[in-house]
Amino acid sequence: MVNFDDFWMGIGQVLSGLLVGLLAFAVSNFKRLWSRRNPTIQTVVNKNHKLKDLLLEIRLHFDADRVKLFQVHNGDYFVNGSSIQKLSLSHYVVGTGISPPFDVEKLHQNIPISYIMCCIEQCLKEPYYFAQVKDMSDDLYFKSLLRHNGTETALFSGVFDRKGGLLGLIVVTWRERVTVGQDDLDEMKTLSSKVSDELLLK
Secondary structure, eight states: OOOOHHHHHHHHHHOOOOOOEEEEEEHHHHHHOOOOOHHHHHHHHHHHHHHHHHHHHHHHHHTTEEEEEEEEEEEOOOOTEEEEEEEEEEEEEEEEOOOOOOTTHHHTEEEEEGGGGHHHHHHSSSSSEEEEEGGOTOOOOHHHHHHTTSSSSEEEEEEOTTSSOOOEEEEEEEOOOOOOOHHHHHHHHHHHHHHHHHHHOO
């Protein structure tokens, strides 16, 4: 005679095992997805260290006084609903005895793209834009910013995603008039790509 109590108990144990397995799988995937969307503080710290190291590599390569990384972000919206794209200084490195950028909190944050169209357009056409500050257009926001920091020469390089979208702008500066060879200018494209790769990492 079949013992149905044992039969149903066995079925219940099998179903319970399946349910526990499915729950464990779901929790594991949830944790993995959550960690991707919400990186740990250590992950954020490591990423920022890597970006600073890349900027330091650029500064040493060009023997520059300062290297700044500005990143593009959304700065609210116009009345017509279009996005106000802006740039803000996110990272910088300086040489020995060189002061940090002047008035970082005010002058280097939330800069509308429209203020620096000349630099952006140049970086969209070429991998870099090299200029003596005195020769830059007087209505260019960066000219007054660079003068505040005692800069004589500047090198701008766009940082782009894999589809050509602008992620940011690297600004290399010197407090004296310098010239940069073509090989070094071409190297800037490679160095900018390294920064791009790091920014795109989640």
